[in-house]
Every structure is written in C-alpha cells, then in structure tokens.
Amino acid sequence: MSATGISRTVRRTAVLVAALSLLLSASAWAAPQRVAVLPFTANAKEDISYLVKGVRDMLASRLAWQDKVVVIEPDLVAPVMKEVPPPYNEAKARKLGSKLSADVVVYGSITALGSTVSVDAQVVRVKGKQPPLSTFVQAADLNQVIPQINDFAKRINAEIFRRPEAVAAMQKQKRQEENSAPQAAASGKPLVEAPKTPAAEWQQKRAVEVGKLPPNISPLNPLFLRSLSGVDSDRYWRSPRIDGVVESLAVGDIDNDGLNEMVVLLPKRIRVYRLDGQRFGLINEFRKGPDGEYLFVDIADLDGNGRPEIFVSNIINGEIVSFVLEWGKGGLAIKAKGIPWFFRAQPNPTGKGMIVWGQGKSISSAFAGPVYRMKYENGQYLPDKPIQLPQYANVFNFVRADLNGSGHPMTVMVAPGFRLKVFGKPDDELFASGEMYAGSSKFIEVPSHSNNDPSNPGDEPAREFLPTRLIINDLDKDGRAEIVVVRNKDSLQGIMENMQFFYQGTIYSLYWNGMSLMENWRTPRISGYLTDYTIADVGNVGRPALVLSVVQTKYGGMVEKGFSHIVAFTLKPQAKKKKHIIKRTKGL
Ligand SMILES: [Ca+2]
Ligand SMILES: [Ca+2]
C-alpha cells in the first residue's frame, strides 16, 4: 500500500509540473473572455429543442478560442437563469452576464412556422454601453439555417473578439459586397443573402445537395467520419457534471418497467440514472456496498427471473470480492457478495440474450485459471464450462464475435501492448493491429516476482493494466458483428514509465473484411479520458445510442479531484432516407 502511496505522489508531482508549465505559458496572455450562450427561446408548435441545442452547441464550438475565449458551461449558466429568467432583453442579459462574470452574453429566439425557420440573435457586451450585435436569419429549410448561424458566429468572432481570420474574412466580404451593391439594389436584395465567399458558395451548394451526406460521413450520425480526419462539432447529448470518476457504466432495464436505466460505477458508489425524453435524473444511489476497488459494472439476467442483475467486479487486498445487485423495493439491493470471480457480460454472439464470463485470480497474478461461462444455481454464481481462449486472454480483454456471419464466432482480444488481435481457433492468430486500442489507466496490482526473492524485499508491485471494453454490435444489420472500441490518447506517454494519463479519446467501429479489422467509422475526438462505453437505447426513444463515460481529472494542490460526464451520440442504424443533415437529437 505504501508503494501505491509513493507512486501516487510521483504521479501527482508529474501532473503538478505539467500544470505549472501550462500556468506559466498561460500567464503570458490576458485572461480569456467569458461568453455565456443562453438557450434560445423556442416559438413553435412542435418540439424544436433539438434545434435550440444545435444552435447553442454550434455557437459554443465556433466561439471557443484557445486561451482567448471561453464558453461558460451550460451547467453553470442554468442556475443563474433561474435567478434571471427569460425572456431576455439587453438589460436582463447584462444582469445575467455580470452574475456569471461573463464578458459577452448571446441570447435569442428560434421560430418555426411550417417548414420556415427564423432565428433572431443578440450579442451583448456586459460592460460598457455598446449596442448589441444582432442578426435575423430566415430560411425555408432547416438545413439553410445552420450555415447562416455559422456566418453569424464568424461576425461575432470578427466584431467582438477581433479574431484575425474572421476579421480578414469580413473585410474581404465587405469589399465584394460594395462591388456588387448597385446590382443588388436594382434587383431587390433577398431578405437574407449569404455572403459571396467561396466558403459560402460551397455552403449554399451544399444546402441544395443536402439530400446526400458527404461520402466520408457515416449515416449513423453525421458527426462520425468514415475518413481519417477529425471533426469538431456538436451532434451529441452530454449529461450534467457528475462529481467523481465514473469507472464504468452499463445500460439495461433493471427495474423491468420497460425503460432503460443507466448504471454508473463510481468509487464506492453505484448510481442509477434515467434519461427520458429531455430529462436526466438520478433515480437511485447505492452507497453502503462492500469495500474494495470497483472495477467494472455489467448487466445481465443470469438467474433468468426476467430482471437483470448488476455485476460489480471488485477487488480488495489482492482478492476478488465481487458482488451482484438486483432492483428490489425502491432501489438496488445486494443479491450476492464476496464472490471470488471477475465478471464480464457480452451479448451471445450467435444467439439471444447475454453471456456472463467469469475468471478467478491468485495472490501472485491478476488472473488465474480459465475463463468460464458463468451460471446461477442454488442461489450462487458458479462457473459452468471453461472456454478455450488464446494465450494472454483474460476475462476483461476479449470478446467473442461472429465477425463474418458464419455462425462460428471468433475471438477478438486486446493483446499485451494494447494491440487488437483476431483469432479463429485459440492458436490461430489471423490479425494483429498496428495501432493501440483500449488503453486505460485502470490496473490490478500484483506482487513483483522479486518479492519472492528474500534479498530484494519491498519491491514496488507490478501493474496489470486492464483494457477498456470491447463491445460488439451489428448496427448495419448485415449479420456480421462490428467491434466498437476506444483509442485513448496519452499526453505523457513515454515520459513516465508505468503510468498513464489520458486527455482525449476517439471511439472506433471496426469490421472484419476477412483479413483485417477495418475502420468503419469513428467519433470526433472527445477531450477527457473515456473509461467505458456501450451501445444501447439510453434515451428510451426506440433508437440506440453510443454512450460513453468521459472523465476529467483536476488537480488542486495535492488533491486529485475528478468529475465526469456521460456523453451519448445518436445512432440511426437504418438511415435510408437522409433528408436532413440536421438530425433530431431530442432525447437522443
Ligand atoms: Ca427500467
Ligand atoms: Ca435476474
């Protein structure tokens, strides 16, 4: 334990050094300006909250400017909006802005009448008496609104923040407008005219061709790229901040009411959330659980009573003391504890329902004995049949998947060194990836071998890093499973041995082409450390979503403080008709 203490101190010191150097470079700059983007008021018969969110996210992503402009988190804006409620005008926007210590406040309204959409937006500088910057955008089609909001963001960047590239673009556009002014006046200018820059022309053209997605965009979600460059955009849902580090998550209908819940594993706590339409609510928290280090949570109805159990793989002093919860009267209750097995659930690759794998450990190693398919018998969770797996496989690093639709599942495994490997038979390696996947900072400590050597006692224990989950799904419904897995990027990789810090991650979907795992799509880069993920109808809207836990760790003094968000991307598996680039994100 003291070795852990020392390594934690080293780790904190490393981060402090990193934080200090960031601080030094930042101090050369003025403090960034703070912008509050208020949710626009919706005037419409139907629910256009997806559009309100889309506009907000778009403005936020376009206005954010490293070290210069910070967009205040919606979670921080919301409570102040209760003190200063809408509708907003210039004076109220200033009042709200000063409560938030904002320099600039953006507010407005969106009106939808039939298919016509108009957006009215105001930008107020909190200090001083300058008039607000405003715009009014009207379009016959949703898809034409977004490029115009984008143009407005450019105007804000030019006129308020004096962002050089935006200023240059504005000046160029002005000159062009002056040159063509006489003709425009004669012909009668349309209500809104897109500027005649090449980019705007392209956007107009794109708006016309909007029935087609660009070839590099996955129809599952317009944010997902099929090619190899990143995007920075906004078609996702993000939970309010969750205090603490979310170690793992799983989704299932744990109380059997027909709606899915999200089970979130925190150190010493298990929380149950429900996302229903727009609401994200904590419905239960289980606190009095067994001691230990909670590693992973999985959901499966192994006892077959129709109500899924929640499996928590847990370790204390080198021993597995896993436990199982089930929904009882008004909350989670212990069904079994002190179970000497690690658990991992996966969909049955060739049938229905879930399979739960189990594996034990020994004092001298993180995993011991074969991986078993687990069963529930006489009130106990017990090993049933062992399965044949490749060397180095363990309960947490593999998945069985019918990659070619043959009905004969293969084994996909995160091999040592975080390479993805595919095996036909256990000794038949078919593929090994060049890239590293499933990187994680979760580990099990095992005594180093030299501990058995009396001449060298007290050596620091070794760490067996546990990869993140491999998940299988057949989103394109061709009968062949795809593998979904993260690539977490490590900011200090190579600098410090035996330690891993992740600062951004991307989720990949991979398919088997008969020889290799090939990229199908990927999400945008997500800042933070992606600890776990699943694909499930988490929003209870009849459509699956890619659900991720994203962890940010902050260091104040010597105290390590983490917080997390759940992020979900809508998936539209059967996107035959792609009428709008803007997809409804309502409740995912
Ligand atoms: Ca439920
Ligand atoms: Ca059950």
Ligand SMILES: [Ca+2]
């Ligand atoms: Ca497939």
